[in-house]
Amino acid sequence: MSGENGYLPEPKGFATAAIHAFQDPEQWESMAVVAPMVASTTFKRYGPSSFKKFEYGRSGNPNRDVLENCLATLDNAKYGLCWSSGLGATMGVASLFKAGDHIICGDDIYGGTNCLLDKVCTKLGLEISFVDETKIESAIKKNTKLIWVESLTNPTLKVINIPAIAAIARKHNVLLAVDSTFVTPYFQRPIDLGADLVVHSLTKFMNGHTDVIMGVTITNNKNLYDQLKFLQNIMGIVPAPFDCYQVTRSIKTLPLRMKQHMKNSLEVAKFLETHPKVEKVLHPGLPCHPQHELYKKLASGCSGMITFYIKNAVLEHSQRFLTSLKIVTLAHSLGGYHSLAELPSVMSHASIPEDQRKILNITDNLIRLSVGLEDVEDLISDLQQALEKV
Structure with missing residues (x-):
């Protein structure tokens, strides 16, 4: 070149x-x-x-x-x-x-x-x-x-x-x-x-x-x-x-944004991992992710994506959590400078048949977060108060 x-x-x-x-x-x-x-x-x-x-x-x-x-x-x-x-x-x-x-x-x-x-x-x-x-x-x-x-x-x-x-x-x-x-x-x-x-x-x-x-x-x-x-x-x-x-x-x-997405998402994921109302957190940067070691071999870092399951939650509980958020926005899409949350079962993946969603564990208590570039302390505080409403 x-x-x-x-x-x-x-x-x-x-x-x-x-x-x-x-x-x-x-x-x-x-x-x-x-x-x-x-x-x-x-x-x-x-x-x-x-x-x-x-x-x-x-x-x-x-x-x-x-x-x-x-x-x-x-x-x-x-x-x-x-x-x-x-x-x-x-x-x-x-x-x-x-x-x-x-x-x-x-x-x-x-x-x-x-x-x-x-x-x-x-x-x-x-x-x-x-x-x-x-x-x-x-x-x-x-x-x-x-x-x-x-x-x-x-x-x-x-x-x-x-x-x-x-x-x-x-x-x-x-x-x-x-x-x-x-x-x-x-x-x-x-x-x-x-x-x-x-x-x-x-x-x-x-x-x-x-x-x-x-x-x-x-x-x-x-x-x-x-x-x-x-x-x-x-x-x-x-x-x-x-x-x-x-x-x-x-x-x-992009390099600056991705570094901050990674930093924020890891801190948010660690917070969720220890929360009593969270059943499971999926983030490839966490050692608890089943393919954490494979991901480290294939990529140099993680973006702002987190998936987590609210413990014992049904659709009504997930909706209450999402509508209680003040800083994180309930909306489609991901990857922007502001944090977004969605419920894939009725939003991004609603077109997938219900039986297939069950096989893939896309349940009504699965929340997808796109962690943005806000101060991470504010994001954690927002998630904390929303989880208290569940």
Whole structure:
């Protein structure tokens, strides 16, 4: 990699790349330190079939180009493609395949991904199997084309052994896609662990300000990139230039934010672990997590995600806890600077059938926390007073 094509000379750290990669002021005439916002939907041509770099806003935009390349750099990869949402990115990946092809998906995943694959992609002729990650190899068929997993599952925070599943994928000539939204490239780079594709919902930790909806796919495979680039353009699942500008701004503070998310979430998790009204806490940074040692081998740190079970609680008790919170906000989503709490059984994972939720332990007393950047003493005090109401 060299400065000529926008890459930083090696070696450079993560924070340096987030601030500088593909953002040299000399790339634009204004010499602006911040990449200029370009809202134009079309671009002047030299001739009918001759243009400088961009031709039409759906096909490409300077702000999207900067963001895609910077994000690829952060994941230690060559190619990045931004989509209008995380589910848009997921749909782009699913659209690589044709009717009759088989996709294996982890069973403990984001409810939106489950719904998209189960309710939409099956109508397009794709065969979908939701499988426990320890049983993936036994689920592979002759028509299997893709394995889809989350690096840290949603909402029960199981740690996926990416290198082990990557070895299975290579053995059977199957692609491996990893949704790494919960971990981010600051703590883990799935492509380095053997994945063919990485997907992030940029809406979450990567943007971190709860003001943009966007997704990205990352790969080192030129053939996959070319196919996805075609799909991105022809399906029109593209983000707006201003949104790309916003995310480019946000990732400059990603290292600082992730460090604080980790610090706060560990302190909150330790508090919950000792609370008499809490049955169990799941956080990969805690030694009590059943895959704590595996996670330490695969990632350099933890984000702000915590799952915990209120002891002997039914739906009414969980609702009382959530509505009693004063600082932590009861809301969908995660990964922002403010702390959020939700009840997956009736919110993010409500589309998953009840019998499947029971198997996955997504019960009415399971609370998912996204620990933000507030003073941790205030967060603990808020959780304490809400638990007292249960």
